[in-house]
Amino acid sequence: GAGVSQTPSNKVTEKGKYVELRCDPISGHTALYWYRQSLGQGPEFLIYFQGTGAADDSGLPNDRFFAVRPEGSVSTLKIQRTERGDSAVYLCASSSNRGTEAFFGQGTRLTVV
Amino acid sequence: KQEVTQIPAALSVPEGENLVLNCSFTDSAIYNLQWFRQDPGKGLTSLLLIQSSQREQTSGRLNASLDKSSGRSTLYIAASQPGDSATYLCAVSRGVKTSGSRLTFGEGTQLTVNP
Numbered sequence: 612g613a614g615v616s617q618t619p620s621n622k623v624t625e626k627g628k629y630v631e632l633r634c635d636p637i638s639g640h641t642a643l644y645w646y647r648q649s650l651g652q653g654p655e656f657l658i659y660f661q662g663t664g665a666a667d668d669s670g671l672p673n674d675r676f677f678a679v680r681p682e683g684s685v686s687t688l689k690i691q692r693t694e695r696g697d698s699a700v701y702l703c704a705s706s707s708n709r710g711t712e713a714f715f716g717q718g719t720r721l722t723v724v
Numbered sequence: 725k726q727e728v729t730q731i732p733a734a735l736s737v738p739e740g741e742n743l744v745l746n747c748s749f750t751d752s753a754i755y756n757l758q759w760f761r762q763d764p765g766k767g768l769t770s771l772l773l774i775q776s777s778q779r780e781q782t783s784g785r786l787n788a789s790l791d792k793s794s795g796r797s798t799l800y801i802a803a804s805q806p807g808d809s810a811t812y813l814c815a816v817s818r819g820v821k822t823s824g825s826r827l828t829f830g831e832g833t834q835l836t837v838n839p
Contacts, residue, residue, distance in 0.1 A: 617767075642825060653728070653813055653829030654768070667826060702767060706825050713758065713817075713825050715768040 613637075615716035617703050623722045624693055632688040632719045636705030643686050644713065645678055646702040654702055660686060693723045726751045730814055730830035737804055738838050745799040745833045747814030752795050758827065759788050759799050760813040768813065772799070804837045811835070 616635040624630050636643050641662055646654035656670040660680045668678070675693075680686040690697055700720050704713040727750045737743055747757075756775045760768040772781045772788040774797070780789040787800040801808060811834045815827035 615767075644826065646827075651831070653815070653831045654827075656826050656828070659826055704768075704827075711825060712770055712773045713827060714770060715760075717767040720765075 615703055615705055615714055617701075617716035617719050619719060620717060621720045621722075623724060626693060626695060626723055628693055630690050630693055630721065632690075632701050632721070634686045634688070634703030634705075634716060636684065636686070636703070637707075637714055638684075640705035640707050640714075641683070642706045642708065642711075643680060644704040644706075645686070645688050646704065648700045648702055648718070650699075657688070657701075690721075693721075695723045697721060698723045726754075726816060726818065726828045728814060728816060728828050728830040730812075730833050732833060733831065734834040734836075736836040736838065739804060739806060741804050741837075742800070742802050743804055743835075745801070745812050745814075745835070747797040747799070747830055749795045749797075749816050749828075751818075752792050754792065754816045754818060755825070756817050757788075757790055757797050758815050758817070759786075759797075760815065762811045762813060762832070764810075771812075801835075804835075806837045806839050808837050809835055 618633045643660040645657040648654040659667040663683045675691045678688045700718040702718045704715045706713045731746045759771045774790045785802040811832040813832045815829040817825045
């Protein structure tokens with residue numbers, strides 16, 4: 612695609628529910644990143660994929676968070692047993708290779724009520 | 725641990741003014757530095773990317789400089805316009821094999837350009 616696409620753009624869920632957030636990177640980009648941005652803060656790194664494998668998941672806050680990229684393209688961020696503190700904008704980015712310019716999607720605004 | 729600081733946190737200027745946004749980072753072992761723009765409720769738009777071996781990059785009215793040894797970067801915006809109003813974020817990448825282009829961000833400078 613022309614840019615990084617994230618769906619849904621907005622998600623409201625009840626505390627304790629499971630959610631999935633989707634990221635469709637720029638075609639051909641092998642590197643994919645997930646970030647989380649709280650209000651008034653800069654984005655914080657969650658996980659990095661190189662191809663299908665998670666090369667660095669050190670930013671995931673706890674084991675309720677998990678991400679996959681089974682075919683090396685689309686990625687899904689999964690959050691189990693959501694908590695109100697998970698409310699944030701979840702951003703996805705892709706780049707063509709390590710160390711190159713990162714391009715971001717529009718984000719998914721998650722609200723846990 | 726890399727820490728990125730942006731000063732000022734907010735800036736309000738009249739249209740036409742030239743301005744400078746500052747970014748500092750604690751670990752000089754960076755691979756590159758990127759400046760982004762973020763409009764309210766939107767994602768990030770990449771403005772400029774400076775590789776660690778470079779001193780500056782220019783795009784239109786924007787000029788970004790990098791002094792890696794002192795851990796500083798500046799974003800210069802010439803002849804500011806109301807359409808430049810947004811939050812500007814600075815981010816650095818360490819670029820090691822295991823973390824790719826993992827970015828560490830500052831908290832941003834919220835810029836308002838008044839007509």
